[in-house]
Amino acid sequence: MKMDEFTDAQVQDFFDNHYVDRGMKKWQGFFLSDHTSALKQKQTEDNEILVREAKKQMAIKNISETINQAIVKNKYVRIQLNEKDTNGIFSKEIEGKILGNHEDQIYVGDNGFIRTELIRHIEIMK
Known part of the structure; x- marks a missing residue:
């Protein structure tokens, strides 16, 4: 059948009863890998922020000792x-x-x- 052989009623019947619109699924292919990797990176950063916890407040003396050890070693x-x-x-x-x-x-x-008075906690990394 050619396009001009369909009546308006047949076309309307097709879209009303037979055609299934895939909705947003048809657009998912348009997401580029750069977009998805950027979204994953943002999610990772957001999760990191949520689990960031306060470390123990160190005394100025302990902070100074740790700084000296890090410099010497x-x-x-x-x-x-x-x-x-x-x-x-x-x-x-x-x-x-x-x-x-x-x-x-x-x-x-x-x-x-970094001003040493702003340091809450410092540790030497392994």
């Missing part, structure tokens, strides 16, 4: 700052090698200077 450290966002979640931990210090600040890798 040339080790990487993981630092949790005593800063929270508006949702009350601690900021992401800072990891890196202590490359120097100046007065009450330490210079950690690419993160720049």
